[in-house]
Amino acid sequence: MPNRVYISFLRxxxxxxxxxxxxxxxxxxxxxxxLLEPQTFPTVFDGIWWAIITASTVGYGDYVPHSILGRITALILILLGVGFVSSYFGTLAAAAVTKQDALSEGKxxxxxxxxxxxIGWNExxxxxxxxxxxxxxxxxxxxxTLETNPVHSRYVHFIQGKGHVDETxxxxxxxxxxxxxxxxxxxSEELQADMNSILTLLTIKGLCSQVKCIVEILTAEQVINALRxxxxxxxxxxKLTSVFMINSLHSNGDGLLSNVVHQLQERRLSSHSVDEAYIGKTFGECCQELMLNGLxxxxxxxxxxxLLNPSHSISIEKHDELLTFK
Structure with missing residues (x-):
């Protein structure tokens, strides 16, 4: 039994x-x-208080041993206790620094x-x-590819590892x-990059099929595989980049599309299920009502x-979703 307690303590x-x-x-x-000086230390709590204050080198002086045996006990406590107290706080500080380093390194x-x-650090x-x-x-x-967290924010937690590895x-x-x-x-080469993205997607879906996954694909041929x-x-x-290029080629160099996209960065595109109040109304009527709410x-x-910018006369149906900018 004592041996088991000792082993458990070591663990x-x-x-x-x-x-x-x-x-x-x-x-x-x-x-x-x-026990040595009951008159100076009338209770056990007084003795423990003195031991903590002495070992931590605070030394208030409110309790002081007067006998030779009491002072020898105090000397032993100073030599022994200070070492443990210093070790404790030193270990505590080292553990805090180690954990902070591990957090920054994504471990x-x-x-x-x-x-x-x-998944993936890039522009x-x-x-x-x-x-x-x-x-x-x-x-x-x-x-x-990163060694430490590149974003100094409490809202970003970094994990170092490959996205297609279960442990990561x-x-x-x-x-x-x-x-x-x-x-x-x-x-990487575009096809290889898409293969890695799809492999990561398979890993995630294998571990948690219900989580929503959005995947960036570079080659049009691999879109169907990503969906599969x-x-x-x-x-x-x-494809989005090519849209910008075509717009630039056919525009007067005013960068209109770029300006629009820049404005959209500050807003959110979202879809909403149709409220019962909108069912049967025209698209134009819904536009006016939602605009009053800032949408x-x-x-x-x-x-x-x-349907983007459909005819204002079409009626809104029950299972439609309204696409809005806020």
Whole structure:
């Protein structure tokens, strides 16, 4: 039995072991000085108080041993107790620094809910994170090329590792995440980058099928594979870039589309289920009512079809979704 207790004690964290030993020292010397000088230390609590104050080198002087044996006990306490107290606080400080370093280096798992997981560090995710932390919302950034957290914000938790490894994804508390954004690695060949994104998507969906995943795909051929892998939404960034280029070629160089997109960065596009009050009304009537609430109605999502700026005379149906900017 004593051997089991000793083994269990050795398995405790170093900080806890030092604390237990220090408490034992305080109790032992507190009781001892009470027994040696009961007139100076009338209660055991007085003795323990003196032992703690003496070992911590505070030395109030409210209790002082007068006998030779009491002073020898005090000397032993100073030599023994100060070492344990110093060790405890030194270990505590070292543990705090070690944990802070581990947190910065992405070695600490995230615990929380309702967060957004972003996989891949690049200019796109950097810009996105800078916008999201203004709301604010907790973000878990996963990347295997970074050594430390690149964003100094309490709303960004960094995890170092590859996105297609189960252990890395589990550290992000994926089951409680709101959404996952998988960005493409533009440093790799486009097809290889898409394969890595789809592999990451399969890993996430295998661990938590219900989490919503948004995937950036570079090649048009891999869009269907991303959807087959379970992507809830696919962003074809190269296609979006080509739209900008075509607009620039056919414009007068006024950068109108760029200005519009810049304005949209400060606003949110969202979809809303139709309230009963809007069912049967025309698109134009809904536009006017929503505008009074600070919402700009730009279209209607009807099944798989999205109607942008439809005829103002079309009627809103029960299962439609209204697309608005706020």
């Amino acid at each position: 405790m964290p170093l900080l806890i072991r030092i604390l237990f030993i220090a408490i034992l020292v305080f109790l032992t010397f507190g009781v001892s000085i009470h 600490i798992p995230f615990k929380g809910s309702g967060h957004i997981v972003i 796109r995710s950097k810009e996105l994170i800078s916008k999201l932390i203004q709301f604010p919302q907790m973000i878990v950034l996963i990347d295997d 994804i589990i550290k992000s508390d994926i089951e409680k995440a709101e959404k996952v954004l998988i960005t493409a690695d533009r440093g 892998a379970g992507a809830d939404e696919v962003i074809q960034s190269n 700009l109605l730009i279209g209607v999502k009807r099944g798989e079809e999205t």
